[in-house]
Amino acid sequence: xxxxxxxxxxxxxxxxxxxxxxxxxxxxxxxxxxxxxxxxxxxxxxxxxxxxxxxxxxxxxxxxxxxxxxxxxxxxxxxxxxxxxxxxxxxxxxxxxxxxxxxxxxxxxxxxxxxxxxxxxxxxxxxxxxxxxxxxxxxxxxxxxxxxxxxxxxxxxxxxxxxxxxxxxxxxxxxxxxxxxxxxxxxxxxxxxxxxxxxxxxxxxxxxxxxxxxxxxxxxxxxxxxxxxxxxxxxxxxxxxxxxxxxxxxxxxxxxxxxxxxxxxxxxxxxxxxxxxxxxxxxxxxxxxxxxxxxxxxxxxxxxxxxxxxxxxxxxxxxxxxxxxxxxxxxxxxxxxxxxxxxxxxxxxxxxxxxxxxxxxxxxxxxxxxxxxxxxxxxxxxxxxxxxxxxxxxxxxxxxxxxxxxxxxxxxxxxxxxxxxxxxxxxxxxxxxxxxxxxxxxxxxxxxxxxxxxxxxxxxxxxxxxxxxxxxxxxxxxxxxxxxxxxxxxxxxxxxxxxxxxxxxxxxxxxxxxxxxxxxxxxxxxxxxxxxxxxxxxxxxxxxxxxxxxxxxxxxxxxxxxxxxxxxxxxxxxxxxxxxxxxxxxxxxxxxxxxxxxxxxxxxxxxxxxxxxxxxxxxxxxxxxxxxxxxxxxxxxxxxxxxxxxxxxxxxxxxxxxxxxxxxxxxxxxxxxxxxxxxxxxxxxxxxxxxxxxxxxxxxxxxxxxxxxxxxxxxxxxxxxxxxxxxxxxxxxxxxxxxxxxxxxxxxxxxxxxxxxxxxxxxxxxxxxxxxxxxxxxxxxxxxxxxxxxxxxxxxxxxxxxxxxxxxxxxxxxxxxxxxxxxxxxxxxxxxx
Numbered sequence: 037x038x039x040x041x042x043x044x045x046x047x048x049x050x051x052x053x054x055x056x057x058x059x060x061x062x063x064x065x066x067x068x069x070x071x072x073x074x075x076x077x078x079x080x081x082x083x084x085x086x087x088x089x090x091x092x093x094x095x096x097x098x099x100x101x102x103x104x105x106x107x108x109x110x111x112x113x114x115x116x117x118x119x120x121x122x123x124x125x126x127x128x129x130x131x132x133x134x135x136x137x138x139x140x141x142x143x144x145x146x147x148x149x150x151x152x153x154x155x156x157x158x159x160x161x162x163x164x165x166x167x168x169x170x171x172x173x174x175x176x177x178x179x180x181x182x183x184x185x186x187x188x189x190x191x192x193x194x195x196x197x198x199x200x201x202x203x204x205x206x207x208x209x210x211x212x213x214x215x216x217x218x219x220x221x222x223x224x225x226x227x228x229x230x231x232x233x234x235x236x237x238x239x240x241x242x243x244x245x246x247x248x249x250x251x252x253x254x255x256x257x258x259x260x261x262x263x264x265x266x267x268x269x270x271x272x273x274x275x276x277x278x279x280x281x282x283x284x285x286x287x288x289x290x291x292x293x294x295x296x297x298x299x300x301x302x303x304x305x306x307x308x309x310x311x312x313x314x315x316x317x318x319x320x321x322x323x324x325x326x327x328x329x330x331x332x333x334x335x336x337x338x339x340x341x342x343x344x345x346x347x348x349x350x351x352x353x354x355x356x357x358x359x360x361x362x363x364x365x366x367x368x369x370x371x372x373x374x375x376x377x378x379x380x381x382x383x384x385x386x387x388x389x390x391x392x393x394x395x396x397x398x399x400x401x402x403x404x405x406x407x408x409x410x411x412x413x414x415x416x417x418x419x420x421x422x423x424x425x426x427x428x429x430x431x432x433x434x435x436x437x438x439x440x441x442x443x444x445x446x447x448x449x450x451x452x453x454x455x456x457x458x459x460x461x462x463x464x465x466x467x468x469x470x471x472x473x474x475x476x477x478x479x480x481x482x483x484x485x486x487x488x489x490x491x492x493x494x495x496x497x498x499x500x501x502x503x504x505x506x507x508x509x510x511x512x513x514x515x516x517x518x519x520x521x522x523x524x525x526x527x528x529x530x531x532x533x534x535x536x537x538x539x540x541x542x543x544x545x546x547x548x549x550x551x552x553x554x555x556x557x558x559x560x561x562x563x564x565x566x567x568x569x570x571x572x573x574x575x576x577x578x579x580x581x582x583x584x585x586x587x588x589x590x591x592x593x594x595x596x597x598x599x600x601x602x603x604x605x606x607x608x609x610x611x612x613x614x615x616x617x618x619x620x621x622x623x624x625x626x627x628x629x630x631x632x633x634x635x636x637x638x639x640x641x642x643x644x645x646x647x648x649x650x651x652x653x654x655x656x657x658x659x660x661x662x663x664x665x666x667x668x669x670x671x672x673x674x675x676x677x678x679x680x681x682x683x684x685x686x687x688x689x690x691x692x693x694x695x696x697x698x699x700x701x702x703x704x705x706x707x708x709x710x711x712x713x714x715x716x717x718x719x720x721x722x723x724x725x726x727x728x729x730x731x732x733x734x735x736x737x738x739x740x741x742x743x744x745x746x747x748x749x750x751x752x753x754x755x756x757x758x759x760x761x762x763x764x765x766x767x768x769x770x771x772x773x774x775x776x777x778x779x780x781x782x783x784x785x786x787x788x789x790x791x792x793x794x795x796x797x798x799x800x801x802x803x804x805x806x807x808x809x810x811x812x813x814x815x816x817x818x819x820x821x822x823x824x825x826x827x828x829x830x831x832x833x834x835x836x837x838x839x840x841x842x843x844x845x846x847x848x849x850x851x852x853x854x855x856x857x858x859x860x861x862x863x864x865x866x867x868x869x
Contacts, residue, residue: 050227053242057230057278060246063097066265066411067258067774069185069762072567073558074411075681077736077824078258078748078774087794087823088315097251100740100747103314104792106140106147108743112321117791119327123320130316139313146310167292172253174212174288176769178203179256179281183263184760185270196273200226200280214291226283233286237296244298249285250278255772257281259762269404318793322685322826326796329686329704330828330838333798336694337836343693357383359541359633361606362533364389364562364570365705365727366547367684368610370695371647373706375640377696382636385533385692386706388727389564391544391577392529395419396513399572400495405510408565408573410730417517418510419576421499496575496605496618503579522580523589529577530595532719534691534710538601541629544577545615546570547608549680553672555758556750556777560610560680563734564727571607575618578605582621602626611669611678612662613644648678675753675779682781682790684738687731689723690800690830705731711801711832720801721809724816728797732825735795741775742782742792749775795825803829803839803847811845 062081068074077083082090091102112118113136123136132139181192182199194202204222207213214220218232234242250257260281263271289296358381363369365386373384393416394409400421407415505516517525548569549560562570580586581603590597605618615637619630642658645665668677679702686704688695695706707727714720741749750756750773756764763772783789799806806829810817820827820841827841839847 053227053230054279056243057246057282060243061250061257061261061278063094063247064250064254064257064261065774066262067255067763067772068262068411068567069259070555070758070764071185071558071761072406073556074567075559075563075734075737075776076411077733078740079736080733083819083822083824085822088311090822092311097247098254098747101744102740103311103318104743104788106143106314107786108788108792109314109317109321110137110140111787112791117324118317118321119324122323122327123317126316126320126323127313130312132313132316136317140317143310143313165294167294168252168289170212170292171285171288171294172770174210175285176253176256176771177212178206178284179253180759180769182274182276183256183259183270183762185762187758187761198274198280199276200229200283203284213288217287217291217293219287219291222283222287226277226280229283229287230279233290233296241298245296246282248298249282249289249296252285253771255763255774258774259772266407268407321791322793322796325685325791325793326798326826326828329688329700329796330798330830332698333688333690333694333800334830334836334838336697337690337800337830337832340691340693341832341836356537357381357539358629359383359543360385360539361543361545362387362391362529363545363608364547364564365687365707365731366562366564366610367681367702367705368678369547369608370700370704370706371702372608372613372615372640372644374696374699375643375647376637378643379636379640380632382633383539383692384696385535385708387529387533387708388730389546389562389570389573391546391570391573392525392532393417393517393573393576395573395576396510397568397572400499406566406568408568408570410564410726411566411733412726412729415513417505417521418502418513418515419572420502420510420515421495421572422502423498424500496571497620501572501576501579503576517580519585519589522583522586523593525577526581526586526590527593527595528722530590531714532722533708534713534719535595536713538597540598540600540602540626541633542578542581542601542603543606543617543633544574544603545606545608546572546574547610549678550609550611550669551677552670552674554677554753555756555764556753556780559776559780560678563681564730569607571605571618574605574607578603578618600625604630609669610680612665613641613648615641675777679789680776680780681734681738684731684735685791685793685796687728687795687797688800689720689728689797694800709800711805714801717805717809720799720805721812724799724806724809725813728825729816729819731797732795732819735793735825737775738781738790739792739794741780742788742790745775745778745781749773749781750777753777753779794823797825797827799827799829800832801829802833803831807845807847810841817845 065076065078065080068076079090079094082094085093088102094100095102109118113120113123120136127133127136127139134142178192178199181188182195182202184191192202192206194205197205200222204224207219207222218229223229223232234245237245260276260278264277286296360383361373361376362385363373365388369386373386376382376384388410390409394413395417396405396415396419397408398405398418398420400423405418409415502516503522505514505518505521508515546565546569547562548571549557551557551560558567561567562573564570565573581590581597587597602622604622606615607618608615617630617634617637622630639658642662646658646661649661649664649668665678668674671677683701683703684705686700687707688700688704689707689709691710692706692708695704700706705727707723709719709723711720745751750764751766755766756773756777757766757768759765759772765771766773778785781788781790806827810820819825821843829839829841829847831837831839838850840850842848
């Protein structure tokens, strides 16, 4: 046989193994680094299965619960969150006639029986096999050293050779690595190492072996999944591959004598009666929530229809609001939007917080670029900040250097105890007082820091963005945008929101959180911007829309932008509810408009803060509520500066008029959409295929982090330790934790604040148009058919009736009697009904 033929066969064989490895790794969801934490479904690899079956298989493989505990269901029943009639119907549909309490007790008994029998909770618990524990200790030591992103004082040697190459070069010098088996003399190729270890096992077991080995350290595997897919700067400099990681793990297992024979595969799945009962309770809980939202939206739809006729009769349809503010669809925006609208003649809208421009962004003074776009999209542009005001730049740099020096001193204290003792001793009582102040009076410290901050110009005050594309590239990405791209991004935004009129001021409002001493601070920033602040994206779209040539082309495309309309950006601090306006380029003709808006935003802030901190309706004034919100943001001992997106359960797609009279309690994502301006359904398609998928990711992360925080969350912040600037441990080592901390989800140790419900989407549009959109997107119908989220359509063309998606593009319609339903098949049948 020729050398060429042997090489060709070898290449095919390697490719086959790599494909099996890639497929096995999908059972573990992607994990983003902690500095840009992105909420995502930890069971994304199982979304091709029905939910009930998926959580069973994930339980077998990962060891996590898939449903809320009986105690959680019992508390929801007691609070009236689960309608008893709906629950009885869901239970009867599954063949259960016993009373709910008896069934909850049966769930508890089955859970205890499974645990006693050594179910997945015990099988996957750390330390059940001492040899596996040895593998994990060695492997996580090298993973944390290799994957470090700038935190470690000493780097792992030879990182440029990749993870497998680096481990291969240091293995002989690590006394913890055995001197026998494959690991004692690692082959040059990771595929060769994998094949050598798997030689005793039949090929039919290889994929199950891969799945279990990836699941053993699912956090590190998830991070490798994300890092290899993103292929960013760290991956380019220090590459790691799934086959390289797997080769090291298998070789260590071989050296420590671990039996690799798989105990389970993806074809099985533990689905007992307890899970079936839990599924009924969960479905009833979701249906109870959904019924309230849908009935409210349907009622508002009918009232809106009648109201539009009255407006047209009175000739008032052309009235302009004082300002229009576009917020992210984030659930926290729902609260501030209500209060902004109550403060004056303002109109608010919801749009994904990256404002439709998928970009890679590099701020002033930053050493790295960030992906300021949703994780389901690729970056299309590179945008940087360029100093434009030399005087402001000098002030900024002077103050920044002082802050950086102070920050460096604090970091030294945190990482070097010996230095810390010497520093405190030499610094004397002044430093001790500063520490005490930071702990005991954080609000005063924030005032001081804010005062200093006021003297330091923000980047947007002295930097311009590289908006125009002039042929330059940063890597593979063009720097800036072409004129045609500017027009398209602006037109798309107005199309998706259904805009036909414009106020004198239009504010694109990004958002970010504020917190001290919090590894999960990026989880409070904009999810649509990959866990980064949304202000830069808002600035870019505002600059684009202010371009006179862009405005002219928008008018040619049917968007009648008045000459006096000025676009500006802002950023909503979701922790304190302050909205900062970036008004440096606003003309003098609009100065009074801006000042009036700023004052009204201050009023809205006080009311929103009162609602968030729980003082709404009490004697506490708005200023006191703002002070409490600021204290939470500045207190470095505060484990819960804000609730983030906890409570999220719904996604409403429709005009703001459907919800502006509703208090949705900060639990609903809101995306502006007007079906009457979208005859071809293009805007609807973009919303369902984009923002709805992202919100489902967010919802799933909160759901699973709540139902089993030990496996799918990250435990208490109090006992977390940051590692490598990429994630957190519980304790001093082991696997990376994959989800949200307890304090983001729980009001108390045994009392969830977040209600673990799957996402309920409500769309205001003709049902046949929605059906046509779904028919073109198998990934969406797959999520719906497999019960990962629900979809209800309130159809304004069919007497504002609600149609609930069932399966295979079929719907049920609720008549005036809620217990009467009839099937609605596909789009043509609906249209003819």
